[in-house]
Amino acid sequence: MSRRGGGWFNIPLSGPHPAWQSAFFTSGKEALMRSFDFKQLDVFSDQPLLGNPLAVVLGAEGLTDEQMAAFARWTNLSETTFLLKPTDPRADYRVRIFTTLEELPFAGHPTLGSCHAWLESGGVAQGEEIIQECGIGLVRIRREGSGLAFTAPPLLRSGAVDPELIEQIRLGMKLGAGEILDARWVDNGPGWVALRLADRASVLRLQPDYAQLSGLKLGVVAPWDPVVDGDEAQFEVRAFVPGDGMAEDPVTGSLNAGIARWFLEEGLAPARYVVSQGTALGRKGRVSIQRLGDDIWVGGSTVTCIEGRVSL
Template sequence: MSQFDFKQVDVFSRRPLKGNPLAVVFGADELSDERMAAFASWTNLSETTFVLEPRDPRADYRVRIFTTLQELPFAGHPTLGTCHAWLEAGGIPKGEEIIQECGVGLVRIRRQGDDLAFLAPPLLRSGPVDADLVERVRLGLGLEEGTITDAQWVDNGAGWLVLMLADRAQVLALEPDYAQLRGLAVGVIAPCCPERDDIDAQFEVRAFISGDGAPEDPATGSLNAGVAQWLLSKGLAPSSYVVSQGLTMGRAGRIHVEQIGDEIWIGGSTVTCIEGTLSL
């Protein structure tokens, strides 16, 4: 067995235990795919990342991202959480931005005060969702007919499809039948009402990944990156807005979205909760 430096961080929150946890393993170049997958399954977190030496000379580090079930080419909260952990561990970027190498290629990350933000990667799949699949998801979420105002693919590597509802209360009331949603990554979003909702956010989001060890994700960067590209391209959101996520799970995730020219940046806070070594 070998020892590895390790951190567990909480992403999209300034307060420990209120965001989305992530396990980060450093110096993982010698670990096999099977060992990485086994450890990610063992942590039972939505994602675990492994930091390796970059292959692309432009990158500061390379990361592999695992759920309890599979490896992902990209994910948002692992991107910010890994970058936070890498910087905290003494990582020094080659330039003003941090460049992460992962399955989708190079991802730009920048500092925003004490927070970090990543550049939303291009969508691998976009556009309307087939009506039969929308109906399957509607039934799986227990929604009444006519409550879905729109449905779109916003897949940037994690497979997301998104339903839009009219009312934040509908999002918070969802009780999914995960058997009907199996094999899908489903996001649900609704606007917040300033007159009714006492909240510092413009949208409420929930994210469901049936079959995963964590079937609901408390704060999701990849989903919100895809949603932002949809909303902003259709003029459905301001150029800068905040998303609330995780409330029904006892969390208080806050995802910050900002459009600068043609670029969309997804940011938030990260706090370290655990650090030490592990043996694998």
């Protein structure tokens, strides 16, 4: 998930469009098709169908921007990634990340899913950590139990949200006066604004007016009550992305990374905690957060659901 523009590939893909159609058709000639290894994964879950799906094309050298964008549109997932040889000698691999609408410099669940696919396909890191090259630069990834974790990138924008924007969000979220306890910019690339509510039930019953929130990327977070909600997680999160090809993202690494920076810096969370996300969509996503020294690690499990080859 990310803001548009900023030099990133951003071709409109809604409806027939000659730029992506030409990726598969040439004037009077049949386009040459190539076959690539392909995986579809479920990220932030150790069970299929309960996390956030991701499509990964491996060894994607030779594909054009238009071909990548067209395939991402066709998969109709929140993100599709393409693994390539790195251009930075410090990196183990390079990834390009596409939504159905645009290319992203960074996203969380595509980072973990792409690394899982790379390792599963025989990738061997140069060092103890895996180094991913992507649009924001190099991202460190480490093994964490049966899963993986990435270092939370620095925030591009942080701090308080203008009262006028908070009021627009409050009305769009159909919240009463005073229900938003606090709001912060937690933008590490996508442009996230995060809201803090009082309890998990308040998060789960949200039914936003997406028309009022179009163009915004909003996270909502509240603590679990161990007596009412149990102790499997400490926070509930939802991510709303109206106008980005989907209304709600099932489980969101970048948002949780941004919230972690906010909460840990202001003492709103312990040094290690677990987030539940996707509950309102029938998912059971789990995101682990851990502060180690100056680093904040965002982790979770990934499971491979589909393997094969794709012709492009």
